[in-house]
Structures are given as structure tokens and as C-alpha cells.
Amino acid sequence: MATALADSFESFEPATHGSLKVDGLTHRLGEVEVLRDVGFGVEPGEVHALVGPSGCGKSTTLRLVAGLETVQAGHIEICGRPVAGAGRHVPAERRRVGLMFQDYALFPHLTVRRNVAFGLGRLPRRERDAQVDAWLARVGLPAHGERYPHQLSGGEQQRVALARALAPGPCLMLLDEAFSNLDTHLREDLRTLVLELLRETGTPTVLVTHDADEAIRVADRMHVMHAGRLVQSGTPAEIYARPSDLFVCSFFGQASRFKGWAVGGRVSTPLGTVARPDLPDGTAVDVVVRPDAARLVPAGGDARATVRAFRDLGPACVAELELADGWRISAHLPPGTAPLPGEEVALAVDRDHIFVFESA
Numbered sequence: 001m002a003t004a005l006a007d008s009f010e011s012f013e014p015a016t017h018g019s020l021k022v023d024g025l026t027h028r029l030g031e032v033e034v035l036r037d038v039g040f041g042v043e044p045g046e047v048h049a050l051v052g053p054s055g056c057g058k059s060t061t062l063r064l065v066a067g068l069e070t071v072q073a074g075h076i077e078i079c080g081r082p083v084a085g086a087g088r089h090v091p092a093e094r095r096r097v098g099l100m101f102q103d104y105a106l107f108p109h110l111t112v113r114r115n116v117a118f119g120l121g122r123l124p125r126r127e128r129d130a131q132v133d134a135w136l137a138r139v140g141l142p143a144h145g146e147r148y149p150h151q152l153s154g155g156e157q158q159r160v161a162l163a164r165a166l167a168p169g170p171c172l173m174l175l176d177e178a179f180s181n182l183d184t185h186l187r188e189d190l191r192t193l194v195l196e197l198l199r200e201t202g203t204p205t206v207l208v209t210h211d212a213d214e215a216i217r218v219a220d221r222m223h224v225m226h227a228g229r230l231v232q233s234g235t236p237a238e239i240y241a242r243p244s245d246l247f248v249c250s251f252f253g254q255a256s257r258f259k260g261w262a263v264g265g266r267v268s269t270p271l272g273t274v275a276r277p278d279l280p281d282g283t284a285v286d287v288v289v290r291p292d293a294a295r296l297v298p299a300g301g302d303a304r305a306t307v308r309a310f311r312d313l314g315p316a317c318v319a320e321l322e323l324a325d326g327w328r329i330s331a332h333l334p335p336g337t338a339p340l341p342g343e344e345v346a347l348a349v350d351r352d353h354i355f356v357f358e359s360a
Helices: 002-011 058-066 112-120 125-138 154-166 184-201 212-218 236-241 246-250
Strands: 020-029 032-042 047-051 073-078 081-085 097-101 172-176 205-209 221-226 229-234 256-263 266-269 272-275 284-289 294-297 303-312 317-323 328-333 344-349 354-358
Touching: 020 058, 032 058, 032 073, 032 221, 032 229, 047 058, 047 184, 047 212, 058 073, 058 097, 058 172, 058 205, 097 154, 112 125, 112 154, 125 154, 154 184, 184 212, 205 212, 212 236, 221 236, 221 246, 229 236, 229 246, 246 284, 246 354, 256 328, 266 284, 266 354, 294 328, 303 328
Parallel strands: 047 205, 047 221, 097 172, 172 205
Antiparallel strands: 020 032, 020 073, 073 081, 221 229, 256 266, 256 284, 266 272, 284 354, 294 344, 303 317, 303 344, 317 328
16 A cells, blocks of 8 residues: 555656645654654645754654654645555655755765756756756856865755755655754855745745744744644744743743732732733742833833843843842843943833743
8 A cells, every 4th residue: 555655656746736734643762752642734835833942853743744754643644645644654755855954964975966966867867957957056056066065065055955855846845954054144045045945836844943033034834842742833923922831932032930829810920910810819820021021211101120231232132120029021122222220211011022821
């Protein structure tokens, strides 16, 4: 059955309408459960990000989708065809999946041209050469065809890896921390190029990253993973605005955290009370105050604070503020703002950036 199904993949046309469906993936390494009931779907042309800390299971999920490991429980469909689950395993090379890794994974003994041509072996030579030329031009390396990987910079190697992955017309693209080895400028440029090409071809894409900012910049939808489970899915804006728990909220960068209790359906926070009528009196809670929760105003405001420290980071300025009750929070300030340590300031409060979670 698996062989017959695998053979059917050879007749697939180059994909502009690929898709992915993952359902109920559970996976163990020895006695350790690394995935539990992971499921999500990617439609044609969408970019999804699997995000979370190291060891949360996101790369294992990608390897199972790619066919680099065998599914133990659950199933996977690519382009509407089952490729894994219930005793079925279509080999990785027949899943029509493009792969990009952080270590580039180029063949060191092959020239750039031969690396890009690797997945085009069934084409006539003239057509294959034309495809290679077209892809090298598209990734900005038209004159690099006879070089070897060791003669290229990291950014150039990753561009070759991109051309090699896209040249065969994959049904699905998988990016595993593909930009993490590059410096900030190269990462931004290459990420823009990759997303531009993927959206041009309509190739559905799954990006694995531990960088929340990267996921927010590139993904149509995010899937936040923690300890082998998918804890929240949605658009980046939805997850940022309505995190499901303390872990998801904390994943989005710097924030101030406090302990508290529910009393009379309300929770006291450094910047005022938050209504939580669902929590019984005495319930222990974690309060998260993002730096965007407070901004400086000329006078009046909702609260007052004393500046304890200030850092001018160019486009982003951050102040450490002490409130009247001794609580300290961080606040983002507009460029050009330079309060002095010890100065008393007035604050306007945005409660959309204050979150209360029941303590585990």
C-alpha cells in the first residue's frame, strides 16, 4: 500500500495548490513523550510558524511531516494525500516537500549548479540547465554556478539551498530555523526573498522558529508549542492580544510579572484593578504587565511613577518605573524622550496590555 501510494506522488504536477493536514501526532523517544496530540492545517499559499523554546517538539513535528522520521500515532496528509499514519509511510524523497535547515545542508563536493540541479534529474539536460539558470538568477547568484559551497558566504549558501528546494516545484515547503545562523541584516533580506518566492508560487510553508518576532513578521498563522503540546493557534495579532496562558504571554518578549490574588471578583495590579469575576476569592494569580501598558503623559494620567533607570536604544527607549506602592514596571517611551532618574512622571494606562492568569 505504501509503495503504491508513494509511486502515485511521482505524477504530481509542480505544486501551486499544495496543502498540509496534521492530526493527532503523538511521538515518543524512549520513555520521553516529545509530542502529544499535535494537529493543524496549512492551506495553499499560507505561511504557518511553529514557535516555542528549544525542546518543545517543533522540529520533531517538522521531521515527521518531511518523512525523516516515522509517525507513531496520528496521521499526515500532503496535497490531500495521506503520507503517514495507520501503518503508512511514504518516503521523504517522494513527498514533494522542500526543506531548508539552518546548516544549509548543501552537498560540499558539488558545484552550486549541481546542487540546484539535484532534484531535477528527470528533466532533459537543456531544460534542466535552463531551470538552474533561472533559479540562480532569481536568488541573485547568476554568476556563482561553478563555485563550491565552501567558497560562498553563509547568506549565499542559504540562497543556493533555497533555489535547490524550490526548483523541483514542491507541494510544501518546510523551514527549520532556516535563518538563525545569519546576522540581522542578512536574515531580514533572505527572509524577505524566501517569503516573496513562496507567495509567488503559492507554496504552503511551515516555519520552525524560537523567535516570536520572526514568526510575527512572516506568518499568516502561529502555533505555539510547549512541552510537546500545541497550546494556542491563531493569527499573530490574535495570539498577541489574547494569549491563552502565562507561557504564551511571556513568549512575546520583555514584560513585568507579579503575584496576586483575586478578591471580590477583581485582581489588584501595579496599574490598577482588573475585573475577573470568574475567579473565586483567594485564587492565586500571575499578573503580566507589558511595557506597552503605560505611556508618559504631560500631566494628569491614570497613575504616577518615579523613574529609576532609563535606556535609550535608538528606535526604542525603555524606562524602569517605580509606582507609589513600590512595584516596578518597564515602559516603552517614544524616541527623543529622556526622563531623568528620580523624576516623577504621569502615566496613561492601557489595560489591553495587562493580563491575569490563574497560577498553575
